[in-house]
Amino acid sequence: MSLEKPTDEFHDGVKTYFDLGNNNVLSILKSKNNPNAVIYELQNPNGCKLYLEKLDNRATLLSVDDTGKRRYISCRSTFLFSNSVANYKR
DSSP states (O other): OOSSSOOGGGTTOEEEEEEEETTEEEEEEEOSSOTTOEEEEEEOTTSOEEEEEEOSSEEEEEEEOTTOOEEEEEEEEHHHHHHHHHHHHO
16 A cells, blocks of 8 residues: 555545644545545654554554655554454453
8 A cells, every 4th residue: 555545445535634733734535435444644744644544344553754664553453453342341
């Protein structure tokens, strides 16, 4: 997955930008075809970014530093995440 060119799931998606002040920007890209698919991107004034890509069956969290280097933080099946939350509440 390229961060600048999202997966086909998001082709022709709707992107909304929110100015959080102090040159911090939150953008949300929603898929037109799948209401459960969304990418959140948070960028600070230095150009560092955090991405959360949520699809039906997985979620990926990663960061990008000001040089463009990607750092994967977590990639998890949402099915497993749902089960772990359900087990925790018991």
